Amino acid sequence: MSKKMITILGPTASGKTPVAAHLAAMIGGEIISADSRQVYRRMDLGTGKDLEDYGGVPYHLIDICEPGTKYNLFQYQQDFFDAYQDIESRGAVPILCGGTGLYIEAVLKGYQLSPVPQNQALRDSLEGKSLDELTAMLEELKAKTGSNMHNKTDVDSCQRAIRAIEIETAVLEYRGCEGTGVHGCENTNLVPPIPRTTVPPIDSLIIGIDIDRELRREKISRRLKARLDEGMVDEVRHLLDEGIAPEDLIYYGLEYKFLTEYVTGQIAYDEMFTRLEIAIHQFAKRQMTWFRGMERRGFTIHWIDATLPMEEKVKTIVKLYNSEIVK
Template sequence: ADYEVNGIRVPYHLIDIVEAGEKYNLFRYQKDFLRVYRDIRERGKMPILCGGSGLYIEAVTKGYSFAEVPENIELRKDLEQMSMEELVRKLESMKSLHNKTDIDTKKRVIRAIEIEIYQQDNPEMRILEGFPIVTRFIGMMISREERVRRIDQRLEERLRNGMIEEVKTLLDKGIAPDDLIYYGLEYKYVTLYLTGHLEYMEMVEKLKVAIHQFAKRQMTWFRGMERRGVKIEWVKP
């Protein structure tokens, strides 16, 4: 399907490409992006990468290299026996925790430990080599107050338009709550509400705060990109 803007059909890619509950990571995204990017360029078209976190945008446009780390079932069974606090301490002993999402849930901590151990044991591991792409970066510059207002308005609209029902349907289909919580933000907090861990208004307020914090971290990342030499053209809506 395509989007339609002012009567013009605009094709899109990499939306709804995995089933709910499935884990999707930066390594897989880079593979999918490069496949689609090459296809678009071979057809003589100009691709537009819209949205996504600063990390994902920078990874595919600057040609970062990533390794595919397989699941270690036995290691996971052992780590499952540890408490969240013990897992975090173990991860902290292996790396600096710059990315706080690594300790957002127990599954994320276990996966982060799994990756660190694999990298230590397999220094020759297969690397997915990206390539730098000549890119024109354009960012939307709005005030903090306007950003907060838009985030809150968008969230309230999504809550009215079936977001809770969507998550409930996924849970009813048998997807484990932890698998939805793993995704963070809307899926996380709506799942916590539906499973009785949060009251409705508590869920709404916590979710607003979490999205505001996420947006702030993204702006910090984009400023970091500029310090690393990336020119971003900031425009007002």
């Protein structure tokens, strides 16, 4: 019988990881993380790894990169397929779990993006621009390319916005070259960063963890306070002490952006907490916007109430899974 993949998605603080772990333990599954920041080692509290939630369940694509590097969608797709094939080869059930909608959608659609090299001339021209200015430029580019990549969830710092502009610009330039009929426009660095169908889409049952907005906000605030108590500020201090540049930590957004600004003396503790709390609430809202967008783009997401007992949630997923694989 086919070991069809199961995808469990949801906004931050929805409790998707414990659900995935309990499910994996019941059906002989292994978890592939779909989180753009949990790939980094020693960035534990700020990314909410909660590794204790996994118990003895094997997991993949967590702690695979050094802090200060810039992991991207192209790399994720390659690493995902390696993990996916490895899990399938051992007869286990792959369970994709996370909240980075772009990563999830790219994998499920079977897109393979070509790597886009840095465009130093473009980067130099963008130096000094504000995040608002960069965001406006990005939106203008996306209107031209028709792209649904790089929403506000992914570009919450100037560095991220510049990288997104770099990619969208490459898409636009490549399409312009295609129209001329000139192979590569004599630009050997220009590669097609557009979806190609060389990798098949992944057939997956998609489960969404549906959490009430007010409960989500309460859990986010409670979890933020707990992680600060557990030493999240010290985690950022240690990363800076390793020699990681503040701007490289700020690049990762959310906790690392505001905590770095606090640790380096740019903002006070109370301001850090307030702005970070608001930013996480906004982030969770944008995650849900992305997931609803996935439904409009043809994905079927089976939403399960986050407040149900764990046993009931897992049984519901198993029932859906069994009905899917016998079709």
